[in-house]
Amino acid sequence: MHEGSQITLKVNKYERNPIASEECIAKYGTNCRACGMNFKKNYGDIGEGFIHVHHIKPLNEIKEDCKVNPETDLIPVCPNCHAMLHRKYEGRYLSIEELKKLLKSINA
Ligand SMILES: [Zn+2]
Numbered sequence: 001m002h003e004g005s006q007i008t009l010k011v012n013k014y015e016r017n018p019i020a021s022e023e024c025i026a027k028y029g030t031n032c033r034a035c036g037m038n039f040k041k042n043y044g045d046i047g048e049g050f051i052h053v054h055h056i057k058p059l060n061e062i063k064e065d066c067k068v069n070p071e072t073d074l075i076p077v078c079p080n081c082h083a084m085l086h087r088k089y090e091g092r093y094l095s096i097e098e099l100k101k102l103l104k105s106i107n108a
């Protein structure tokens with residue numbers, strides 16, 4: 001493997017907002033809302049409280065000055081699902097529900 005190579009996930013500024021992320025996690029917990037994985041369950045204590053937070057609204061709908069609502073705009077997802085949500089599929093991004101369905105249909 002190429003040394004120093006890494007996959008960078010481009011997230012928007014709301015996903016980097018630690019306060020909004022914490023509020024989102026407090027509300028929804030640390031299970032991935034797409035695949036259901038839980039880091040504590042899979043990795044033990046080191047995974048405690050770890051999860052990514054995804055902003056639901058498409059980037060082009062976000063105004064610079066609009067406030068993020070951690071309950072309606074953010075959703076906890078694992079880094080794998082998060083990466084897939086930021087990847088275009090047939091010209092657009094999947095919603096969390098679509099990704100969930102996709103995972104179910106593949107792993108059924
Ligand atoms: Zn997941």
Ligand SMILES: [Zn+2]
Nearest residue numbers: 015053054055
């Ligand atoms: Zn995201």
